[in-house]
Amino acid sequence: MVIDHAKPDLLAALEDLGQRMTRPRVRLARYLETKPEAFSAEDVNTELPSVGRATIYRTLKLLVEAGALCKTAMPDGSPLYKVDYAVHHHHIVCTSCGKVDEFRHPAVERMFRAMRKEIPGEIVGHRLEVFVICVNCKDARGRASA
Amino acid sequence: MVIDHAKPDLLAALEDLGQRMTRPRVRLARYLETKPEAFSAEDVNTELPSVGRATIYRTLKLLVEAGALCKTAMPDGSPLYKVDYAVHHHHIVCTSCGKVDEFRHPAVERMFRAMRKEIPGEIVGHRLEVFVICVNCKDARGRASA
């Protein structure tokens, strides 16, 4: 059910939006494509000092609009970005290490179909996140307290 | 499926947490109990000038911990509070007027049960919001463009 990674193409996504291929954007795209894990805007700002903070925020927003990146959030609401590997999915966020996995499950689609029929008004979107302590973090705890 | 309102008791919730019943807290609780709709912390700060901003933020946090208030968010992530009327539920947020309804649906519980079996790691929480254009807003649009 957890979805395997596929190759993203962030530059193509920007091109689709009719955006110019500037040097900072290419740098950002290349950098993000190497990132298997979720990250915050500030992470990028720290790890990619050759691109200005404003450009990072502006480009992340573009990439989310383009559907190449998705924006989740920790339980406290602080935003988390992740390169988008699957068409339609939701997120499993480890509250301990911040790792984000994508998942898809028939029960989820079933649920939304059922709700669509019964909720008054027009459904325009949704947000679904599952918070976990991932197996790695769980193991680490076991070891620490042993 | 949309849940009907019942009477909340915010003061009791604070008492359960072993908190003192101070004047500002009583004022806040009374005020919130009259609010049928969702609100932001800043809304309260504006509409209840007799209570300091810091106390408002501190008390809202307490009430969320106590389970008397729940914290949702708009699609852009800006937080929204709402008096909690049902035991376990999720939210339908109108992106046009900000109205928040509570709902509960067997398909939702089924979905989480199914996921619990298949997700690696221990599930510690979740977030589910459905964004809609509510019937009122839809009507208003129809009238405007007619």
Add this chain to the structure above:
DNA sequence: CTCATTGCAAATGGTTTGCATTGGG
């Protein structure tokens, strides 16, 4: 009385903006 709580005002921190400069097409 004592210590939790308050309220102010200042600090914080992530995000956005104004504007002169740069560089892609």
Add this chain to the structure above:
DNA sequence: CCCAATGCAAACCATTTGCAATGAG
């Protein structure tokens, strides 16, 4: 060339915090 895009620094703004004064138990 021209205008979109950049980068810096300042502005923003919701939220948090330090601390002296207050008041609940």
